[in-house]
């Protein structure tokens with residue numbers, strides 16, 4: 001399962017349940033879908049193309 005922290009935006013994956021972000025240790029994480037995972041993994045650095 002993949003998760004993302006809504007506080008710091010940290011993206012990580014864990015087996016099973018996670019209650020807090022490994023980065024900022026808040027408990028505002030949510031699971032992300034397969035689709036979102038792919039989108040997050042190929043982060044568009046150059047979002048401002050012209």
Ligand SMILES: [Zn+2]
Nearest residue numbers: 005008021024
């Ligand atoms: Zn966090």
